Amino acid sequence: xxxxxxxxxxxMTSPYIVAAPMRIMSGPELAVAVSKAGGLGFIGPxxxxxxxxxxxxxxxxxxxxxxxxxxxxxxxxxxxIPVGIxxxxxxxxxxxxxxxxxxxxxxxxxxxxxxxxxxxxxxxIKTLRDASPATQIxxxxxxLQEAVEAARSKFRxxxxxxxxxxxxxxxxxxxxxxLMALLPEIADALxxxxxxxxxxxxxxDGRGVAxxxxxxxxxxxxxxxxxxxxxxxxxxxxxxEIVRANNGGTSTVRTTLYNQLRGTHGWPEKYSPxxxxxxxxxxxxxxxxxxxxKERHDDAAKKGDSGWGPEGRLATYAxxxxxxxxxxxxxxxxxxxxxxxxxxxxxxxxxx
Amino acid sequence: xxxxxxxxxxxMTSPYIVAAPMRIMSGPELAVAVSKAGGLGFIGPxxxxxxxxxxxxxxxxxxxxxxxxxxxxxxxxxxxIPVGIxxxxxxxxxxxxxxxxxxxxxxxxxxxxxxxxxxxxxxxIKTLRDASPATQIxxxxxxLQEAVEAARSKFRxxxxxxxxxxxxxxxxxxxxxxLMALLPEIADALxxxxxxxxxxxxxxDGRGVAxxxxxxxxxxxxxxxxxxxxxxxxxxxxxxEIVRANNGGTSTVRTTLYNQLRGTHGWPEKYSPxxxxxxxxxxxxxxxxxxxxKERHDDAAKKGDSGWGPEGRLATYAxxxxxxxxxxxxxxxxxxxxxxxxxxxxxxxxxx
Numbered sequence: 042x043x044x045x046x047x048x049x050x051x052x053m054t055s056p057y058i059v060a061a062p063m064r065i066m067s068g069p070e071l072a073v074a075v076s077k078a079g080g081l082g083f084i085g086p087x088x089x090x091x092x093x094x095x096x097x098x099x100x101x102x103x104x105x106x107x108x109x110x111x112x113x114x115x116x117x118x119x120x121x122i123p124v125g126i127x128x129x130x131x132x133x134x135x136x137x138x139x140x141x142x143x144x145x146x147x148x149x150x151x152x153x154x155x156x157x158x159x160x161x162x163x164x165x166i167k168t169l170r171d172a173s174p175a176t177q178i179x180x181x182x183x184x185l186q187e188a189v190e191a192a193r194s195k196f197r198x199x200x201x202x203x204x205x206x207x208x209x210x211x212x213x214x215x216x217x218x219x220l221m222a223l224l225p226e227i228a229d230a231l232x233x234x235x236x237x238x239x240x241x242x243x244x245x246d247g248r249g250v251a252x253x254x255x256x257x258x259x260x261x262x263x264x265x266x267x268x269x270x271x272x273x274x275x276x277x278x279x280x281x282e283i284v285r286a287n288n289g290g291t292s293t294v295r296t297t298l299y300n301q302l303r304g305t306h307g308w309p310e311k312y313s314p315x316x317x318x319x320x321x322x323x324x325x326x327x328x329x330x331x332x333x334x335k336e337r338h339d340d341a342a343k344k345g346d347s348g349w350g351p352e353g354r355l356a357t358y359a360x361x362x363x364x365x366x367x368x369x370x371x372x373x374x375x376x377x378x379x380x381x382x383x384x385x386x387x388x389x390x391x392x393x
Numbered sequence: 394x395x396x397x398x399x400x401x402x403x404x405m406t407s408p409y410i411v412a413a414p415m416r417i418m419s420g421p422e423l424a425v426a427v428s429k430a431g432g433l434g435f436i437g438p439x440x441x442x443x444x445x446x447x448x449x450x451x452x453x454x455x456x457x458x459x460x461x462x463x464x465x466x467x468x469x470x471x472x473x474i475p476v477g478i479x480x481x482x483x484x485x486x487x488x489x490x491x492x493x494x495x496x497x498x499x500x501x502x503x504x505x506x507x508x509x510x511x512x513x514x515x516x517x518i519k520t521l522r523d524a525s526p527a528t529q530i531x532x533x534x535x536x537l538q539e540a541v542e543a544a545r546s547k548f549r550x551x552x553x554x555x556x557x558x559x560x561x562x563x564x565x566x567x568x569x570x571x572l573m574a575l576l577p578e579i580a581d582a583l584x585x586x587x588x589x590x591x592x593x594x595x596x597x598d599g600r601g602v603a604x605x606x607x608x609x610x611x612x613x614x615x616x617x618x619x620x621x622x623x624x625x626x627x628x629x630x631x632x633x634e635i636v637r638a639n640n641g642g643t644s645t646v647r648t649t650l651y652n653q654l655r656g657t658h659g660w661p662e663k664y665s666p667x668x669x670x671x672x673x674x675x676x677x678x679x680x681x682x683x684x685x686x687k688e689r690h691d692d693a694a695k696k697g698d699s700g701w702g703p704e705g706r707l708a709t710y711a712x713x714x715x716x717x718x719x720x721x722x723x724x725x726x727x728x729x730x731x732x733x734x735x736x737x738x739x740x741x742x743x744x745x
Contacts, residue, residue: 219570222716255738364574387607390742
């Protein structure tokens, strides 16, 4: 991994495990727990732009008890805090983002879902770097083309998170491809760029970590696995469904149906989210009228935790790795076992 | 890997590399070259059912010069030949298959694409085992459900080939999932079954081999990489396009359009092939009438090698790993470098 990358993350232990910035659900408790265990936790976008500053304030409080190194490579730069922050660009508020990174200097900012591609990314990168030079820029991509454009930009990021089709939540609606073929092709195209690659999508245990690193990633980013952590900011019904669901290929699907049911509008058309299917989906497939589905969805939303599950109707964004997740665990334990499992796999394989 | 599995493949060297039975294109020259190098080559279905016997006859001739062990575990069984044979069930001729395996005792028969699911598979397995007890049964699956059904059947196969969405040619039309999430979930479900898993889809170099084995596979099966081998039975124009194409996520797509253009009818609806897009696809996307596309396709088919490529119109079935393939090489060299590259990866990783 590039020296510059490493220097910002001196508390991290190898292999590098990252908790992805899931909207609302990746709060400061989760991010701090992951970083404390030698990983890197990202705080996700909040319901409102100003939530980011609040979450970072909580994170810093939690971190005051931690003894992790927070000094960046260059002594001319401000000390960073060992959590990252995620921004969703198409509806993000760049002014709120600037205030947040200036005040708290998170070690990294993860940018995702621009409405206008590299042009929007460049604007955000330039603005955030001006506001907080010590904060690294991570960009999430889902295609070779996006990766190449990011590497060619004069506002080149330090890290690209390569998201495979297996990932939960919003990813590419079309042309999405599994990590097995996507990651090595991007690695080849970017091999002289100095950009580090992190792999995301379908990884939930040490097997996925070992596989992603074999494919050329410097580390991995996980979302769904951390939804089933004690520190996730998630409804119990939602979390129960992550633990219960299996058969990721059949029980999860990419569809914008749940966005429509929730009244989430405005996502650029190139993105579509993967989630666990339930009655809303099955009735939609059976051609039940949308207005009826919406009514039933809104009723279910009033009922709390029973709104999720196979008989539920609420959005349950999750990755295709749900079938590998069988329990709720402390985030720090998840980090440690991901590392141990992947190390054990290499030990065995290297003897073949 | 299960003892019984290994005993049938004593000439193979680890990690186990298999050349998948691609229809017509995997001929006896390719299969023998792969087995000779310590892998396992499969002969694909021919244009007509009786081609299988002819291809096996050629393979045996080629093998007479080889010094590989061909004795199966039990001395009561007939000696096997160290190549496998693939059968496409929905339009396969079980009587021709019986004649072929009885006469040549291939080490393994790879069954794919039943019209009627496990029922058809059971019928074929029972019939082939009666005809040639020394021939192992390999079944290709694309979902957890298919894998579980195969394992529960009283005609349980020795090997399941788990095909991820990244694969070229025919695979699941819906619910298809990348290997990253699909393989570990199937491995968990089948861990006490005694069935070995081979991974297929998106693997074209040692990175993919190392990753698939980390995910729980005993070996890997490659198709597209062997299309770009000297021994493949493939038109030059087609092969050139495998070498040229890159950006697998965008340049390949699952569609039945090319089946329709070629006049290939009858595939069960659950299957759809991945291939490299060209003018037929782009004009189809632009709503050009099918009859016009068909006319243009048929004209292109008369023009030979120029019918393939970005300006071509012919079916170019290929996996999403095309962007990792940059040259035509001897099949034996491909096997060796897949093995060496994956071993090198583990060596490096085990030191982390």
